[in-house]
Amino acid sequence: MFAHSEHVMRAHTCPCLVIPMSKSPQFIVHTSNPLNGEPPLATLRGNFITPRELFYVRNHSPVPDIDPQTFRLIVNGMVERELELSLDTLLNDLPKRTVMSTLQCAGNRRNQLIAYAPIPGEVAWGAGAIGNAFWSGVPLKEILNVAGVKVGAQYVAFMGADEVIRHDENVGFGGSIPLDKASSPEVLLAYEMDGKPLEPVHGFPLRVIAPGYIGARSVKWLAQITVQAFPSKNYFQAHAYQLFSPQTTAETADWNAGLQLGELVVNCVITSPRAGTQVSRDVQVEGYAISGGGRKIARVDVSSDGGETWTTANITQGDQQWAWTFWQIRLQLKAGETEIVTRAFDSASNTQPEDVRHIWNFKGYMNNAWHRVNVNVKQ
Numbered sequence: 001m002f003a004h005s006e007h008v009m010r011a012h013t014c015p016c017l018v019i020p021m022s023k024s025p026q027f028i029v030h031t032s033n034p035l036n037g038e039p040p041l042a043t044l045r046g047n048f049i050t051p052r053e054l055f056y057v058r059n060h061s062p063v064p065d066i067d068p069q070t071f072r073l074i075v076n077g078m079v080e081r082e083l084e085l086s087l088d089t090l091l092n093d094l095p096k097r098t099v100m101s102t103l104q105c106a107g108n109r110r111n112q113l114i115a116y117a118p119i120p121g122e123v124a125w126g127a128g129a130i131g132n133a134f135w136s137g138v139p140l141k142e143i144l145n146v147a148g149v150k151v152g153a154q155y156v157a158f159m160g161a162d163e164v165i166r167h168d169e170n171v172g173f174g175g176s177i178p179l180d181k182a183s184s185p186e187v188l189l190a191y192e193m194d195g196k197p198l199e200p201v202h203g204f205p206l207r208v209i210a211p212g213y214i215g216a217r218s219v220k221w222l223a224q225i226t227v228q229a230f231p232s233k234n235y236f237q238a239h240a241y242q243l244f245s246p247q248t249t250a251e252t253a254d255w256n257a258g259l260q261l262g263e264l265v266v267n268c269v270i271t272s273p274r275a276g277t278q279v280s281r282d283v284q285v286e287g288y289a290i291s292g293g294g295r296k297i298a299r300v301d302v303s304s305d306g307g308e309t310w311t312t313a314n315i316t317q318g319d320q321q322w323a324w325t326f327w328q329i330r331l332q333l334k335a336g337e338t339e340i341v342t343r344a345f346d347s348a349s350n351t352q353p354e355d356v357r358h359i360w361n362f363k364g365y366m367n368n369a370w371h372r373v374n375v376n377v378k379q
């Protein structure tokens with residue numbers, strides 16, 4: 001049963017179903033059912049718009065098989081008019097907008113938190129749980145205008161059509177964003193990714209795109225939108241995706257007191273050279289940087305002396321809200337074992353913590369510690 005709805009469209013899910021998708025043979029599959037996978041880091045920096053073959057997939061249950069003919073999007077809660085919208089109406093009768101937006105999982109870079117202390121039961125993401133795409137669809141604010149938001153409403157909650165079992169119960173996948181954000185022009189109900197219909201693994205036929213927020217708020221297989229006075233009570237908003245202090249454990253966590261994740265933090269990753277490789281003394285260092293809430297990347301710093309001194313990298317691509325930034329720098333290194341470190345500053349001067357141990361949390365979210373890569377510099 002879903003928390004606040006009897007009429008969410010129930011999708012037929014079959015784990016035996018062969019889901020059509022176009023992932024590269026290089027795609028790193030963490031779990032295959034449900035599918036969770038990311039591209040090798042070196043391939044991610046090859047294209048500013050991430051090819052669909054390489055775009056990470058984060059699923060909590062099997063991909064639902066939704067019939068586009070019978071699909072209806074339900075809009076209810078604190079609205080003047082409840083709506084039931086067909087795909088045809090969404091595609092043909094409502095305004096269409098395209099937004100370039102980088103989607104990033106709150107679990108991106110979890111593997112470095114795990115290296116510090118174990119995080120059982122969570123996907124060990126590298127730094128590839130991120131991708132950039134052009135998303136096209138109906139701005140959510142247009143739907144809210146048609147429905148008419150009642151006074152007192154503060155959040156817009158989403159429910160997907162996937163069945164997610166937690167403690168023997170189908171909790172579904174839901175989440176919410178503040179009404180202010182939901183009314184901003186960049187938030188979309190997307191039906192296209194890079195000009196093509198969404199693939200089933202990415203949410204066909206309809207998904208939310210909430211730029212600048214953790215990926216979990218961009219609910220796939222969107223079935224229902226509820227306007228309400230409080231954040232979503234769904235498991236994935238009220239329980240998972242909460243941030244706790246390093247000393248908190250699953251046993252001691254007070255789920256009413258955790259910080260509910262929303263906007264992304266500032267983050268920066270070295271995509272090349274790769275950890276453990278041999279490099280020449282004159283080395284090209286490359287990576288991506290991103291911040292949340294529409295803040296741009298203002299500066300990327302690189303250090304080869306553990307952060308005592310820093311060199312400013314060149315921004316090579318990307319200076320817009322909602323999307324990542326690519327950077328590069330040539331460094332002259334001394335021969336031997338060397339650690340290359342990077343950190344970014346965003347347009348609000350936010351920067352990153354030095355070490356994972358100060359931000360480690362037992363669910364493994366939001367790792368934005370300085371990214372460190374150890375290489376062997378040739379004589």
Ligand SMILES: Nc1nc2c(c(=O)[nH]1)N[C@H]1C(S)=C(S)[C@@H](COP(=O)(O)O)O[C@H]1N2
Pocket residue numbers: 055056057058059060061103104105106159160161162173201202203214215216217218219220221222
């Ligand atoms: N319905 C539904 N929506 C979902 C999820 C899910 O499991 N079910 N996963 C979320 C998470 S945690 C992330 S990071 C993004 C991943 O989107 P992608 O698989 O298209 O890359 O989708 C989000 N939307």
Ligand SMILES: [Mo]
Pocket residue numbers: 058104105106107214215216
């Ligand atoms: Mo995620």
